[in-house]
Amino acid sequence: MTIPEINYWAVLLAMASTMVVGSIWYTPKVFGTRWAKLANVDMDRPGSTAVIPIITTVIVSFITAWVLAGATSIAWHFYEGAYFWAAVVTGVTLWAGFTAARFITHDAFEGRSTKLTTLNIAHELVTVLVMAIIIGVWPPAGI
Numbered sequence: 001m002t003i004p005e006i007n008y009w010a011v012l013l014a015m016a017s018t019m020v021v022g023s024i025w026y027t028p029k030v031f032g033t034r035w036a037k038l039a040n041v042d043m044d045r046p047g048s049t050a051v052i053p054i055i056t057t058v059i060v061s062f063i064t065a066w067v068l069a070g071a072t073s074i075a076w077h078f079y080e081g082a083y084f085w086a087a088v089v090t091g092v093t094l095w096a097g098f099t100a101a102r103f104i105t106h107d108a109f110e111g112r113s114t115k116l117t118t119l120n121i122a123h124e125l126v127t128v129l130v131m132a133i134i135i136g137v138w139p140p141a142g143i
Contacts, residue, residue, distance in 0.1 A: 004073035005140035006066065013138070014065035014131035018057065021127045031119060038116035068094065068128070069135050076143070083143055087136030088129070095128045 026032040028043065036043045068091055076086035100121045107117040 004070040004077075005143060006069045006073060007135070007138055007140040010135045010138035011062065011065040011069050014068070014134040015058065015061040017130045017134055018061040018064075018127050019054075021130055022057070022123070025123050025126065031123070035116070035119055038113055038119065064128075065131050065135070068131055072132070072135055073140065073143075076139075083139040084133075084136035087132040091128045091132030091135075092125075095125055099124045099128070 024030060026035060032043065035041070068087070071094060072083070072087040072090045075090045076083050079086065103117055103121045103124070107120075
């Protein structure tokens, strides 16, 4: 069994990028106010209530970046070509097949608005694309 090559520095930077993207995306002047209204979230709640979600985001973002880096390495070995494009195509494919598809399914059963679903999956696409770009421009050593 061969383990895919992964640049863990790129994974850590990609993980951190999710916090930057989320901070920008959900700021009130970008999509935060719209998202809060659609998701029924109180933006005036105490900041201390965000501690657990932020810790969860860091852990999940590391896992996502690690899986994306591994899947990119596997895709690059399989298809060859440029590592950068392997990362971008892998990221978009995984987003469409897993993230967007699952959001759409769950939101449909939960009766969430199409506007909220679209806003959330668009955020995830931007997040994954930024992660893929970081992983793609910083491949593992020897690639």
